[in-house]
């Protein structure tokens with residue numbers, strides 16, 4: 001009888017504790033979904049309950065170490081509540097970028113973000129956990145002999161089973177996201193950048209390259225490439241525009257594909273630890289202005305490459321593709337302008353959030369041309385038709401975005417060229433697969449476009465003929481590094497001229 005009473009008390013302790021964790025920490029990762037689809041909501045509820053079951057597992061094991069638990073758990077709880085406040089109110093994404101900001105940001109910046117609501121929330125969290133531990137301290141009888149111990153093992157197993165079933169299903173949510181963000185932050189970057197010793201220079205002047213890095217845009221959904229829907233109405237009317245249909249990358253997610261596209265690393269390079277050279281490092285040496293304007297949160301794998309630019313502007317670095325408050329790409333253009341005042345060479349890189357799932361969040365309402373669109377972040381809740389409609393609407397947005405840049409560049413007296421390349425493609429229901437990071441050819445065939453100004457055309461007739469001749473060739477993303485070095489007329493630097501689309 002006594003044993004049964006203990007078990008009941010134990011269950012009560014852990015149940016209330018999980019409710020507190022839910023209220024102060026985990027629900028924040030769930031409140032920002034569209035609540036329109038019933039099926040989607042049922043799935044998310046199941047997801048939430050499984051997450052709590054796994055958390056119970058870890059907390060129970062932790063509570064076996066009575067003394068450490070008693071002191072550390074409340075501290076962790078309050079710290080996580082403080083982070084959770086920003087996820088509740090700002091839909092902030094917890095990842096390497098946010099962890100870096102928390103660890104490296106100056107105190108005076110931190111003071112700026114502290115509001116009355118924040119203080120209230122944290123005080124409430126402190127009070128709750130303090131009172132809870134005060135009133136229920138006798139209920140906490142964790143022991144390996146308790147049936148709850150067996151349950152906690154199953155809880156921990158749930159974590160690994162769910163993660164195995166769907167990559168990052170739990171890791172992206174509080175409180176796990178904090179742990180994995182910290183882990184990533186302290187991990188060594190997997191791309192090591194080389195310095196260049198050569199006295200690199202250029203014979204070129206007054207050249208402006210605009211490199212637009214797209215996201216999840218597959219080549220065959222552009223009407224320019226023969227897609228049956230008119231997804232590129234503006235670009236189709238632009239002369240001086242060439243589309244390369246057959247670009248190949250084996251890397252189907254950003255963290256892996258960008259470091260390859262922006263360096264001399266070949267898609268065939270097997271040695272992950274070999275040092276590589278950033279495109280911007282070479283151009284800096286040749287006195288190019290290098291400027292990065294980005295709308296994606298930082299990933300450890302390409303952070304150093306971004307910062308090899310001489311100026312870096314990240315417009316919305318604390319919101320990732322996971323966030324419903326993520327800034328739209330047109331905002332990037334507030335920081336983009338052409339400058340005719342001096343004769344220097346320049347490369348501007350615009351890094352888009354592009355067509356990353358959840359598609360509806362990438363565009364404003366007036367770009368919803370194809371309908372019906374998706375209504376839930378849970379893929380299974382939408383029809384194939386709606387998912388593809390929403391995806392194609394992001395291509396309409398891209399068409400508008402690139403057209404705006406081109407129209408600006410037309411006003412420039414510089415030799416201007418725009419190169420657009422998506423980091424990878426997207427799978428849209430082929431073989432029952434969706435989104436990217438998929439082993440399907442649709443994820444490995446990114447869209448790629450080149451536009452050049454009339455001034456550029458006059459100066460590079462031979463190169464433009466080459467572009468036209470090569471547009472139907474099968475090329476790999478290796479082309480980018482060598483093509484840009486080539487068109488910039490970089491001297492005293494060894495590169496693979498045969499890889500250049502201008503050669």
Ligand SMILES: [Zn+2]
Pocket residue numbers: 215216252253254255423424
């Ligand atoms: Zn990507």
